[in-house]
Amino acid sequence: MESHDCVDEGAALWDNSAMNTTLLSGLNPPQLQAVTLPQQSALILAGAGSGKTRVLITRIAYLISTGAVSPHGILAVTFTNKAAKEMVTRLSAMLPVNTRGMWIGTFHGLCNRLLRAHYREANLPQAFQILDSGDQLSAIKRVMKALDVNDEKYPPRELQNFISSSKEQGLRAHDVEAFDPYTRRKVEVYAAYDAQCQKEGVVDFSELLLRCYELLSRNSAIREHYQARFTHILVDEFQDTNPLQYQWLKLLAGKNNSLFAVGDDDQSIYAFRGANVGNMKDLLRDFKVDAVIKLEQNYRSHGNILDAANALISNNKNRLGKNLWTSEQGGEKLRVMEAPTDVEEANFIVSEIRQLKAEGLKLTEMALLYRSNAQSRVLEHALVSAGLSYRVYGGLRFFERQEIKHALAYLRLMQNTEDDNALLRIINFPTRGIGARSIEQLQEAAKLHGTTLWDAAARAGGKVTAFVGLIEALRRATRELPLPEIMAHVLLNSGLVLHYKNETGAKKREAEERLENLNELVTAATLFVHENEDDSLTSFLTHASLEAGEHQAGDQDDALHLMTVHAAKGLEFNAVFITGLEEGLFPHQNSQRVDGGLDEERRLMYVAITRARRRLYLSFAQRRMLNGQVSFSAPSSFLQELPDELLLWLSPRAVPRNPFAAFGYVAPVAAPVQCAVSDTGWRTGQRVMHQKFGEGVVTGAEGSGNDGRVQVNFKHAGSKWLALEYAKLTAL
DNA sequence: CGCACGTGGTTTTTT
DNA sequence: ACCACGTGCG
Numbered sequence: 001m002e003s004h005d006c007v008d009e010g011a012a013l014w015d016n017s018a019m020n021t022t023l024l025s026g027l028n029p030p031q032l033q034a035v036t037l038p039q040q041s042a043l044i045l046a047g048a049g050s051g052k053t054r055v056l057i058t059r060i061a062y063l064i065s066t067g068a069v070s071p072h073g074i075l076a077v078t079f080t081n082k083a084a085k086e087m088v089t090r091l092s093a094m095l096p097v098n099t100r101g102m103w104i105g106t107f108h109g110l111c112n113r114l115l116r117a118h119y120r121e122a123n124l125p126q127a128f129q130i131l132d133s134g135d136q137l138s139a140i141k142r143v144m145k146a147l148d149v150n151d152e153k154y155p156p157r158e159l160q161n162f163i164s165s166s167k168e169q170g171l172r173a174h175d176v177e178a179f180d181p182y183t184r185r186k187v188e189v190y191a192a193y194d195a196q197c198q199k200e201g202v203v204d205f206s207e208l209l210l211r212c213y214e215l216l217s218r219n220s221a222i223r224e225h226y227q228a229r230f231t232h233i234l235v236d237e238f239q240d241t242n243p244l245q246y247q248w249l250k251l252l253a254g255k256n257n258s259l260f261a262v263g264d265d266d267q268s269i270y271a272f273r274g275a276n277v278g279n280m281k282d283l284l285r286d287f288k289v290d291a292v293i294k295l296e297q298n299y300r301s302h303g304n305i306l307d308a309a310n311a312l313i314s315n316n317k318n319r320l321g322k323n324l325w326t327s328e329q330g331g332e333k334l335r336v337m338e339a340p341t342d343v344e345e346a347n348f349i350v351s352e353i354r355q356l357k358a359e360g361l362k363l364t365e366m367a368l369l370y371r372s373n374a375q376s377r378v379l380e381h382a383l384v385s386a387g388l389s390y391r392v393y394g395g396l397r398f399f400e401r402q403e404i405k406h407a408l409a410y411l412r413l414m415q416n417t418e419d420d421n422a423l424l425r426i427i428n429f430p431t432r433g434i435g436a437r438s439i440e441q442l443q444e445a446a447k448l449h450g451t452t453l454w455d456a457a458a459r460a461g462g463k464v465t466a467f468v469g470l471i472e473a474l475r476r477a478t479r480e481l482p483l484p485e486i487m488a489h490v491l492l493n494s495g496l497v498l499h500y501k502n503e504t505g506a507k508k509r510e511a512e513e514r515l516e517n518l519n520e521l522v523t524a525a526t527l528f529v530h531e532n533e534d535d536s537l538t539s540f541l542t543h544a545s546l547e548a549g550e551h552q553a554g555d556q557d558d559a560l561h562l563m564t565v566h567a568a569k570g571l572e573f574n575a576v577f578i579t580g581l582e583e584g585l586f587p588h589q590n591s592q593r594v595d596g597g598l599d600e601e602r603r604l605m606y607v608a609i610t611r612a613r614r615r616l617y618l619s620f621a622q623r624r625m626l627n628g629q630v631s632f633s634a635p636s637s638f639l640q641e642l643p644d645e646l647l648l649w650l651s652p653r654a655v656p657r658n659p660f661a662a663f664g665y666v667a668p669v670a671a672p673v674q675c676a677v678s679d680t681g682w683r684t685g686q687r688v689m690h691q692k693f694g695e696g697v698v699t700g701a702e703g704s705g706n707d708g709r710v711q712v713n714f715k716h717a718g719s720k721w722l723a724l725e726y727a728k729l730t731a732l
Numbered sequence: 733c734g735c736a737c738g739t740g741g742t743t744t745t746t747t
Numbered sequence: 748a749c750c751a752c753g754t755g756c757g
Contacts, residue, residue, distance in 0.1 A: 273744085
């Protein structure tokens with residue numbers, strides 16, 4: 001990613017002293033300091049584009065090449081499989097030793113590895129299966145049904161959230177404080193859910209971490225073994241760790257090991273899923289870190305882009321403090337466009353893309369970013385009409401597709417008959433005449449005898465018996481086969497392939513795609529066998545759950561990148577379009593409800609801006625289709641936070657400078673106004689004063705004249721609808 | 733059993 | 748506007 005990588009030089013690599021020069025050349029002073037730090041815990045505050053991944057990898061290479069540690073003693077943790085893979089690849093290019101002794105992986109991957117190695121001590125079956133969030137949700141629904149929980153009062157999704165976030169805080173059901181009946185009921189479901197998972201031999205994602213944490217904290221022999229082994233623990237994207245992950249790291253680090261954490265508090269954009277930036281400050285305290293190293297030189301963006309990013313982020317409170325700079329001063333100004341509608345915004349973007357393309361910039365070098373997925377629609381439409389190829393990132397992943405999940409469920413059930421989730425998924429898919437009624441009977445029988453559904457099915461009759469026979473036949477026939485052949489056999493003999501082949505009419509196309517995916521599944525299995533030593537079925541199923549897989553074709557085409565700002569973190573492009581910069585959309589209106597929500601939105605904007613290397617477009621629309629209705633919004637307040645002199649307006653300037661910005665006043669986020677066809681004389685975005693409620697911003701209006709009413713978001717009193725007949729409002 | 737229609741929700745997401 | 752999910756009918 002960073003341009004100057006220092007690899008090769010054949011023989012020199014084998015010579016320690018020569019190698020270090022090769023390794024270390026091209027590092028700037030703080031980077032060098034970070035890489036060559038003596039054994040101690042450290043926090044590397046690494047700004048966007050400052051070479052943080054490079055530092056992390058070079059640090060490992062340095063430690064090994066100087067003999068400070070053998071590969072055996074390295075534990076490197078990331079959040080995504082992609083990051084872990086990149087680390088392994090770059091490291092093996094840099095080091096002549098093999099990377100095998102090192103443990104490099106995601107939190108979940110590493111915990112899985114530990115739990116497999118010590119499954120008895122962790123009280124798990126050897127071949128325990130991993131539930132993805134979809135599986136987890138259906139498991140929760142089953143528990144709720146069994147406990148007769150009202151799913152209107154307790155939406156399953158909310159329970160899922162409750163359980164996951166409790167686990168991420170390190171709390172078991174009995175640890176959760178419940179003072180009201182509502183919470184007590186949720187705790188009950190939590191406890192029953194965990195019991196069900198235990199019985200069925202499955203674990204969800206957060207369970208992997210919590211169970212592993214408990215294993216290490218309760219079993220001193222195992223803990224001490226790994227503490228003695230992993231003398232150097234390195235963590236990427238540390239700002240994204242949740243409390244449990246941090247506790248896990250602390251446990252492994254013990255008293256003597258060093259924790260080398262790399263992160264950027266300004267790029268913390270995952271608080272909504274439990275990430276705790278506070279871990280950075282805790283780290284300083286808990287590990288008595290005396291040297292915080294800041295990587296502030298940016299190798300990615302031109303000066304103007306960086307200045308804009310710095311200006312924006314300086315509005316945030318509670319930063320650890322960091323200011324990016326670059327030797328690439330100046331560059332182009334940021335281009336700002338106000339369009340009347342979302343459609344015209346998209347058309348403008350298309351014409352700019354065409355222009356850039358004509359100038360020789362590849363489509364892959366451009367990215368279209370937006371705050372929410374729904375926004376891609378209009379953009380896609382414009383791109384299709386213009387004949388520009390693009391790829392939307394995010395969305396359904398390979399192993400999450402329905403047909404793939406069905407196929408894997410057969411394998412899971414064959415391997416572990418206790419897996420009720422898997423059984424329920426396929427007992428009647430393809431349909432074999434086992435209806436809801438029969439399934440209910442099975443569940444009752446299982447409950448009555450305290451057995452699994454499989455055992456109940458074995459004792460049932462008729463069509464259920466045939467199903468049990470099918471699974472057993474599949475198991476028998478594939479016992480001795482290699483993985484890809486098991487896969488192919490199951491696909492053909494389960495009736496899955498036939499089912500999709502028989503599809504006609506409207507569903508034909510869809511079925512064809514599903515068949516292709518099933519084919520791809522055999523390919524994936526073949527690939528897996530080639531790439532992994534452990535080519536067992538269990539191992540493949542784990543791979544499927546833990547690595548839902550980007551498994552999409554078309555990477556080689558010259559296609560534009562479309563994605564949410566979240567998905568863009570860690571990437572960079574020559575030209576970036578940040579779209580939909582409207583108050584209520586970006587910053588998103590919902591962020592208002594959350595403590596620190598606006599700051600997180602601002603960090604998100606910071607991430608978006610810093611993706612651009614040379615050219616950055618900022619665009620917004622006065623009016624757009626939102627949730628099936630036309631809504632009107634004011635320009636994003638973030639635009640006001642960017643210095644005037646860095647902006648090049650391609651449309652007449654629409655954003656007034658905020659005279660209060662200097663005093664730290666930030667207007668509340670206004671919701672996009674729906675159906676704002678009104679004649680009240682008040683325009684959304686207008687700042688107003690009310691005698692009782694004080695200062696606020698008009699966020700909506702309807703009706704006309706004194707019969708109308710306006711919605712005002714007050715700085716202190718919150719959002720209110722006011723009838724104009726009575727309310728005395730003055731414009732500010 | 734399978735389809736048709738109705739209903740509710742709609743920020744961001746990795747494992 | 749659109750999608751995912753659930754219920755009720757043929």
